[in-house]
Amino acid sequence: MRIGELALRTGVPTRLLRYYEEQGLLSPARTQNGYRSYEEGLVGRVTQIRGLLDAGVPTRIIREILPCLDDPCSIHVSDATPELIADLERHRDQMDSKIQCLARNRDAISAYLTAVRA
Structure with missing residues (x-):
């Protein structure tokens, strides 16, 4: 899906979605014409990111824990x-x-x- 649809489905403005990308929180694919292309699973990821931000967690910490958001038990965090x-x-x-x-x-x-x- 394109950025506008993701924004509509999550209630997060497109400029914030681009900011999340700049911060390393989202990694959309790019189409041949350069448009961002978001997978369906990123709807839930954006909701998680938004919830963590609303709780006061800074993006630098969110970036660190993103691998654990989907399945905390499958991640071995040593660093x-x-x-x-x-x-x-x-x-x-x-x-x-x-x-x-x-x-x-x-x-x-x-x-x-x-x-x-x-």
Whole structure:
């Protein structure tokens, strides 16, 4: 698919998709006329990248962990520096806090809906 269709399907603007490519997060094929050509599987990859960025994970870390996104068990990571590990732990902990907050808000909304429907 071309970049416009990927943008439409993921909700990510084309300029950000090009930025992801510049950062080494996406590697589209090129057609003979030079247009980018994206595989179907990149729809999910873009969604993962967007989610990590929304969680505050910088592109330099995302680039490091991309091979693990599809199947973490199949990747043997031996070059992770202590700094990368510390960064990932910090971001994981921040994500956990956000998840807990979202769960509390979801539960409060559910309780409110139950109350107003009664």
